[in-house]
Amino acid sequence: MLRSAWSALARSVTTGARVAAAAEPAVLGTTKASIFGTPVRQLATETDPDAHRLAHLRNIGISAHIDSGKTTLTERILYYTGRIKDIHEVRGKDNVGAKMDSMELEREKGITIQSAATYTTWKDYNVNIIDTPGHIDFTIEVERALRVLDGAILVLCAVSGVQSQTITVDRQMKRYSVPRIAFVNKMDRAGANPWRVVDQIRTKLRQPAAAVQVPIGAEDSFQGVVDLIRNQAYYNDGAKGETVRVEPIPADLQEFVTEKRQELIEHLADVDEEIADLFLAEEQPTNDQLIAAVRRATVARKFVPVFIGSAYKNTGVQPMLDGMADYLPAPSEVENIALDTKNKDAPVTLSSSSSAPFVGLAFKLEEGRFGQLTYVRVYQGTLAKGMTIFNTRTGKKVKVPRVVRMHSNEMEDVEGVGAGEICALFGVECSSGDSFTDGTTMVAMTSIHVPEPVVSLSLKPKGKDTANFSKALNRFQREDPTFRVAVDAESKETIISGMGELHLEIYVERLRREYNVDCVTGKPQVAFRETVTVKAPFYYTHKKQSGGSGQFARVIGYLEPSSEPLAGASAEEAEAAAAAKTEDGLVKENQFINHVVGGSIPTNFIPACEKGFVEACQKGPLTGNPIMGARMVLQDGLAHSVDSNELAFRTATLMAFREAMAKASAIVLEPIMSVNVTAPAKFQGPVMAGINKRKGTITDSEVQDEYVVIDALVPLNNMFGYSSDLRAVTQGMGEFTMEYLRHEPVLPNVQVELIKAYQEQRKLEQQQK
Template sequence: MAIRLSKSSFTRLLHTNLSSPSPLTLLIFENNQNRSFSASNLARKKDASESWVKETMEKIRNIGISAHIDSGKTTLTERVLYYTGKIHEIHEVRGRDGVGAKMDSMDLEREKGITIQSAATYCTWKDYQVNIIDTPGHVDFTIEVERALRVLDGAILVLCSVGGVQSQSITVDRQMRRYEVPRLAFINKLDRMGADPWKVLNQARSKLRHHSAAVQVPIGMEEDFQGLVDLVQMKAYFFHGSSGENIVTTDIPADMETLVAEKRRELIETVSEVDDQLAESFLSDEPISSNDLDGVQPLLDGVISYLPCPTEVCNYALDQNKNEDKALLSGTPIGPLVALAFKLEEGRFGQLTYLRIYEGVIRKGDFITNINTGKKIKIPRLVRMHSNEMKDIQEAHAGQIVAVFGVDCASGDTFTDGSVRYTMTSMNVPEPVMSLALSPVSKDSGGQFSKALNRFQREDPTFRVGLDAESGQTIISGMGELHLDIYVERIRREYKVDATIGKPRVNFRETVTQRATFDYLHKKQTGGQGQYGRVCGYIEPLPEGSSTKFEFENMIIGQTIPSGFIPAIEKGFKEASNSGSLIGHPVENIRVVLTDGAAHAVDSSELAFKLASIYAFRQCYAVAKPVILEPVMMVELKAPTEFQGPVTGDINKRKGLIVGNDQDGEDCVVTAHVPLNNMFGYSTALRSMTQGKGEFSMEYKEHQAVSQDVQMQLVNTYKANNKAAE
């Protein structure tokens, strides 16, 4: 019997024996309004069996595994595949045995011991089909986590019992909240020195704002870890065998009965706060049975019991025939096909497109319609992925994650069978924060170089390629040094192209700080038809927290400017804002208001008004007191306390703002906001300051205005470079 949570959805932190000795289980409850669990979404048709649909869909789970880097998520996935019989040997993540983890199929992943690309697989557990996506932990590859969570029904958040809730744990949890993904959390590495599950529990409550309680109590800790006590079943579990595959169940050790009773009461108290029936029993001091709590020991049992099946999650599409009204999808094979392309890869047989099917059935040979482009496409090949291996299938239905070959599309496109014009909402794509100039060493390899860049752009929305108008150099942009380094190395390995790398540069932005008016007349007579366009209005900064970066508003009353020229005026201002006059970087957070103007019956044209807008922007930009914005990073570093002084002093030298300083055993954990421009080479500096014992992670926070002296320096450098180029 499942826990009764009325209309509230819930997430549970669960743990089991799927990585060395088993960690601790926690339970978390929270409300999700839009993706509430509801088994009432099953569509009904006379020619189909309702019970068959329900039984089929209830036996599907789509989950992702996410965590801070080095928390053990890929190792966990490896254990899941081993215990479900999908693989027959367990290999180390770093590939010291020459094989490496199954889900890290790229050579670079095995060499560096990190996950770079999310990988899909599937397994069977107790007649349930579990689709799994293993995601990277490093913040530079956050888009891989983002697009996985966009299409999953549930997730496992892996937490390290030594490191606790770390910076990327918070980021991943925030992403899960964004897509309202219910989750379990797996507290890992209880056999490591310094393991403290109770610290992790408190951090989950304070840092992640989880309403949580322990479901299991460890028997011993660190090198003395032997097993755990399940607070739901009130049994002790001990793990034996080379991989902990043999579980021995016993009664609770006598010396743990007091602690177990205390923690079980805490668990019941936590559940009672979201379950009215259980709360009544708790307040009346009635006995609470294990059936009332419905707990299981293995993690996969927890996935089946606590995470929703596809029909228990409310997914909505936007109906393009009804002004993008929200349409609730049944989540069953009954109904029109609706599928989302959430990830692209260059495969051996062309583009490999990963699809999450939300409704209906897709078959090999079917014609499907890309709603975003209007194109009708035939499915030549349909496969299921097991890391880099694929298995051909003839059809797939709602709730499944598959891949297709030979379908030309972009990430985020929606496919249907053509009977409906539904689109799924796109995923959040963060803006790149760092750029590099890149050029092939050999001119003969230009074709392969372009092919590599085009491929990586299609696969990764956070990887951008542009051309520097002044130098003619190719500029690649991404989420950080590691992100760009990986792509440069992949160009070398996969396309045999050696490239020359320029100095990393930060993606600055410009903005205005006050209102400035413009009144510009563009008038030109060349003997034939002339050019005439006058625009009047003002530019001003957008309100803080605005969701857009550029706004244009036409406030002209009457027809002083014919309405057909208004789009050209907006286009001109947008084009002008692509390059500010301070350092030539894009201008953001700006609002342009058109209040008046004039047109000529013969000489006015779209070109004339577009040019008038560009010159008008340049005319008033300096009056609006523009400033330069720089990307500021959230930096979390951990080092032995003896090095705290030099570490914090160095952060201050880099003009960082320290916002947190915590103690974690013998280590200090410092959180700071530091300008990205001052963080180049920090990994080397930190190792030097801490005798190689320090570590840090960094992620983009926001763009902030630079100080006056930095702005002056940047402007002078920009002018000097321009002068030298003339």
């Protein structure tokens, strides 16, 4: 059935991913081959009819720091590949806006909020593209896009270079082992310097990189690019740069081109053996040898080829598309690992064959016009309309009623798609990150990294339309794993949590626009945490007698910071504790350790003790915030043959924890943000003074042309309202981004204020009761 279905689908297109396996995985239906001399996973052409389709399929994401020109570049790509008939700008004067910014809020604010997928063709290549947001508040969109991509285009501004979010995106690409090419954009802007950007890729991102192009002119005189490998100059002609004119290299650039070509060869020699041998033999590689070497090193993630252009001025985009086809991997060249759920999650390498058993990953959910829209990456096999698929997390089977391919907010019905593609399904209920199979094999893809939210708001609707209010919040939670909703047990307020002020502001605005629910928001609440700093023993007996059988439980042990070495730990426990530590030595997770011997507490009551510990960690005694980094070690206890039960031991553990917390020198932790500020250099003094005023620590500052870039660590609690202050001291020309880094202890005076405020709040709530 799958083979016959695939024969009608060979023209489909979409996206890829990879995850490194710790053990040598089994290989299902794959053969080893070689492209340009490098061993890669490649389908055997003589055995698989869709090998040609896979070799000419590219799944790419476009990622960068905010305002680097990602959406503008995507708009040009779609126009030059014939996917759209006209070019529209972000915040365009024609009130249309860029194709990939389909949400009204995106067009108003001029930023990308949701990642958008599309597909197109370039020459004889099928290309699936995901345009991702640049703002750190929407980082989950980048995470799940990179999770399912085979390659990426990293866009950098020729003036600003590597910025804070560029570093974050680079880290995400490394997390999912995504090869990338770089595109230095905005060469038409004053101060454009591509060579400084290339140097920053090497130093700040620590990526071996070299330019494969040289710009012809810069700033107002930027005209085109010279290909260092093919020794040709490319100019864009026509009203919108649609025609590429190939000319000989300008005479005044010949010497510089020769110098930069030699620099490219030298950097390639550091990462590629064939070029290294030629370099040592003082032989010049041929163009074909250079192209093959750049591809080998890029696919192996050892090298980043750098392209140059200006998307806004319609220059250099088509040569970059050629580089995308030449240097980024096909889906069949990427190793995709799944976990065998029936064999203790043993790693299994998936085939890229469309005739193999189906395996797919639901990586993104949206509320469509016809119900839930589920984006799926097909890793193996074929996904066809009318097919029955199995959710490996829930074990439920569902029939696929409709398969579509997305073009931003538009869709095209298809009968099905093959391996290596992405598509969207209607009528399939699931969660983001669920894996699907055809039932013949039970494997699951590894999950997507979801960062913890750091900012919270209290939220309540102005009117009485609570049905729409609840419906909207449920939908937003399904779509966005970083958006959380909870109800405070005492105040009964709805609390929403997210990655930043802008993140929550967007959802409040969407409530108003999409569901006609106006909301009142409370003061932003920071995700404070509590932890213990010293070891504290506990010996607690819980007794309750009210006629008949009562409750009895005794628990003995100690409470300590989970960053401390565990006394008497087994090898597995010590290894798990070491793995849980962050780079700064902290441990975010709480740990419950059972060291009871001799049966003093029956084994069937141990899970109840752990439940009591988990419950106790949800609300600390100092400020009512959750507890992190605490380890409770249960060493001994006592049970009664009649009066002991699960409730008694859960209660005993909870009370013992609270008793120990009072003796464990508990402190309050606050989230520390990594803040990156860019402002005109003449305002450097006031900007630094503003950061110091907010109790920030400046870690780096660098003057780039007329701008200063400042890196700092600032408590999130002190960052509210900073955007207004920054605009005020920089005459509206300063901008900043921030990202959660870690939790650190608050200052003693701040802790006193927080505890006092919490106690006053509790008194007020008790009086109201």
